[in-house]
Amino acid sequence: MIAYFDGRFMPKDDICIRPDDRGFLFSDSLYEVIRYYPGRLFRPEAHIRRLNHGARHLALSCKDFSFLIPVVRDLISQNHLESQDALVYIHVTRGCAPRNHPFPVPDPEPTLYVCVSPFDPSARERSRHTGIHAITVPDIRWSRCDMKTTGLTANVLANQQAAENGAAEAIFVRDGVLMEGTHSNFMAVFDNIVTTAPLSNYILGGITRETVLEICQKSDILTSESPIYENRIHLASELMITGTTTEVTPIVALNGRPVGNGKPGPTARALQAAYADLTSL
Incomplete structure (x- = not known):
């Protein structure tokens, strides 16, 4: 499967998360799950609005993730899921920094991971x-x-x-x-x-x-x-x-x-x- 990681499309199995990422160390991170029905995403703007809400309250350096909607659509296409049910997973962390409770100064670049997977709704x-x-x-x-x-x-x-x-x-x-x-x-x-x-x-x-x-x-x-x-x-x-x-x-x-x-x-x-x-x- 192809995923999106820190600005690049790449095989999911090739993605590595650094051990000093604050998402890994502190759960200093947010996520969203968006449903894809054959042919369309369901209310992606609402999901991004909620993600932005969390980013503002966590004081992440990026507070508007609307640029991810075309990324998600591209992932659906690259993974040939256009005609079936799928789930989109978005994960954003504050980024990498030495382990310390206060926010790092200066702000690190957020770690951003997006993947898509087939979803079987039958169960x-x-x-x-x-x-x-x-x-x-x-x-x-x-x-x-x-x-x-x-x-x-x-x-x-x-x-x-x-x-x-x-x-x-x-x-x-x-x-x-x-x-x-x-x-x-x-x-x-x-x-x-x-x-x-x-x-x-x-x-x-x-x-x-x-x-x-x-x-x-x-x-x-x-x-x-x-x-x-x-x-x-x-x-x-x-x-x-x-x-x-x-x-x-x-x-x-x-x-x-x-x-x-x-x-x-x-x-x-x-x-x-x-x-x-x-x-x-």
Whole structure:
């Protein structure tokens, strides 16, 4: 596979990361994952906007990565993926410097890595059809979840806990409020209102989350960006996660207890259909 590394297109296997890169040493870095549907990238500008947000707040020397969109399109072409599903991975670090906690002076050049890979959506499609099981876990992450940094230790541990309990996702609970999943945003339906946590430093502003809220508005589905309290979750008729690879996936059991009738609900089905229409344009 051909990848893009520090301004050059080159074989992925030939790329080497220096051991004094701050992304390697401190997770002083950001990433994005963009879905490619046959023939087009899905909302690349929104992903780059989120990457730029993180770059500003991390005070990286480069704060506008819009130049990557044509790079990504070129990678899709060079790897002959134009007619199939694929994932784009973007990784940017502060760069290389002697190991020291403060930012290096002067600013190093950021390390920039972009790769593309084929993506088989069939397994995810089965999960979307049948729904998934999820668990809740305490939110032990740091307080800047709005930045898509690579420091994902808490997410990895929580997702492993889900796997060990036969679940596909773990939902973080902070101060009695369900926030988001380890790699997804979280939504609940109360009295026919699609509810999701409001944007804050405690959740990632998901591109799929944003898209689903737009679909709801156009479809006259009521929405509410408000806290989802743990002590009220049993009142939800439907639960679901949203994400780049999961799209809209119903949760049919939470902590071993059925959600609603234990099957994907009508709101999730309607959102899935509308999302499929949007991505097939």
